[in-house]
Amino acid sequence: MKILVVVSEFPKLTETFVYRNIAEYRRAGHGVRLFYAKKHFPQELVHGFARETADSAFTFGFLAPQSLLALGREVVRHPVRQIRLWKILARSHRHEIGRGLRSFAVLPKSVALGHWCRSQGIDHIHAEFAGFPATVAMIAARVSGVPFSFSAHANDIFVSQALLPEKAAEARFVRAISRYNIDWLGRLPSFPADRLRLIHCGVPRALLEAPEPDPPGSGPLNVLYVGSLIEKKGVFHLLEALAQLRDRMPLRCRIIGRGDLEGAMRQAAERLGLNGIVTFDGPKDAEEVRAAYGWAHAVVVPSVVGAGGRVEGIPVVAMEALAHARPLVASRLSGIPELVEDGVTGWLTEPGDAAGIARALAAIREDWPRAVTLARAGRDRVRAEYLIEDNAAELLRAIEEAA
Structure with missing residues (x-):
């Protein structure tokens, strides 16, 4: 055919x-x-x-x-x-x-x-x-x-x-x-x-074979964002959440991707005092992104409604994160709750709610066994449907x- x-x-x-x-x-x-x-x-x-x-x-x-x-x-x-x-x-x-x-x-x-x-x-x-x-x-x-x-x-x-x-x-x-x-x-x-x-x-079945993350222990919580640096992705709200947490817990955040708002996001990170915490790593191919999941303790998908009604569907990065058994924080938007069920396969926050993202990341660090349990359930959902x-x-x- x-x-x-x-x-x-x-x-x-x-x-x-x-x-x-x-x-x-x-x-x-x-x-x-x-x-x-x-x-x-x-x-x-x-x-x-x-x-x-x-x-x-x-x-x-x-x-x-x-x-x-x-x-x-x-x-x-x-x-x-x-x-x-x-x-x-x-x-x-x-x-x-x-x-x-x-x-x-x-x-x-x-x-x-x-x-x-x-x-x-x-x-x-x-x-x-x-x-x-x-x-x-x-x-x-x-x-x-x-x-x-x-x-x-x-x-x-x-x-x-x-x-x-x-x-x-x-x-x-x-x-x-x-x-x-x-x-x-x-x-x-x-x-x-x-x-x-x-x-x-x-996402590929092979991703399910990725090892689970090691606990952060007393070290920094490694937070990962993967995606375009555009309005509907909501990265500014992730940066605000990290700023709320920086004095409460050790953090590192990698931002992988590029887009029209990268310059403004870099300026926001500097203004929020996130130098040394946030790095902008640019676009990466699939193998490099897979290595980044191995580094991460948590993945954030902070989607919002952009200009003209631009909205995510179910971001593939959310599927990838759960396939890797990474604790996931995502927005309650569009089809995302079909994959990320709050308190079952991950954490859902309202779009644009930086404080909610901060609370979810703090919860991941404070109760790591529960975070792993939710991530495993997320992996099972990916195995069954995605x-x-x-x-x-x-x-x-x-x-x-x-x-």
């Missing part, structure tokens, strides 16, 4: 679930190519397990001759189909002009992709994310006759719902990564809820049934 996976940007260090899914499809004997709709970051780190995908990833230019010729050919051969498509794009984006213009901008390359799918004998198109990747997949499917589906994660559904019901109606299925997303999408007007399938993201081998296989079965 030949599968095309569509994403928005490539490569993305944070989108490990996409590349791990592709690796599982290949392991099952399927041919897979990855198409990126918008941006290419040639200097970005590529995880070792994603290199085969990186070598075969491709795109078409927005105004490349191949894209423009494909669109012109489609207009001449199927004018009614194209007019209907343009009307749908215009009507669905009438309140979001900028987003609508971007949807029209990807039209030529989407048509070219449809022609490519037909010529290559692609059996199914799956878009990771319900925004532009799903738009590209829908157009390519219309042109080629190849069935498509898409995954609904977080920002791709919470920020804008333009064209979302139309894409879902044409898709063979819509994969939602959480029960929260199932409920949220099911309440949208005109959304075909019968298309929805719950299939979590996941392994990439199991969930990629379930997504692959859905794709095979739809093709």
Whole structure:
């Protein structure tokens, strides 16, 4: 079976679930190519397990001759189909002009992709994310006759719902990564809820073999954050929590990742007197992150609602932390409580509650046996529901049934 996976940007260090899914499809004997709709970051780190995908990833230019010729050919051969498509794009984006213009901008390359799918004998198109990747997949499917589906994660559904019901109606299925997303999408007007399938993201089974952390004893509590340094990740609140604790207990914190707010976060750490406690380690590949989990006594996922309604889904870092049996502090937000059950598999705090994060970290240090018990329960939950081998296989079965 030949599968095309569509994403928005490539490569993305944070989108490990996409590349791990592709690796599982290949392991099952399927041919897979990855198409990126918008941006290419040639200097970005590529995880070792994603290199085969990186070598075969491709795109078409927005105004490349191949894209423009494909669109012109489609207009001449199927004018009614194209007019209907343009009307749908215009009507669905009438309140979001900028987003609508971007949807029209990807039209030529989407048509070219449809022609490519037909010529290559692609059996199914799956878009990771319900925004532009799903738009590209829908157009390519219309042109080629190849069935498509898409995954609904977080920002791709919470920020804008333009064209979302139309894409879902044409898709063979819509994969939602959480029960929260199932409920949220099911309440949208005109959304075909019968298309929805719950299939979590996941992490490799091998992570479950990681040794449990040693107790901090009289030394510092090692706190780890892994993720982008952007607003919705809530790192400022973690820094505030550390400042509240610095005179009460020895601490160290590593912040792994990068983003637009890194400079402001460094300034905040200095202002809060966290020099010598917090280090900003930059982006790391999967193996380096795994070593960081080995260092950590606790992991914090301090997510908040960002500008424009930007929200996490169920962060993969939370799955990784629990797979490593690390005590986890996370926000009560979106689908996170499905994985992190307060007092059962970890600690939940309200979004933006620095004092709550501080209390949770203090509790981890003060009652280490309980922290280990919760972390073990978290590992068991990951084993039961959040392994990439199991969930990629379930997504692959859905794709095979739809093709």
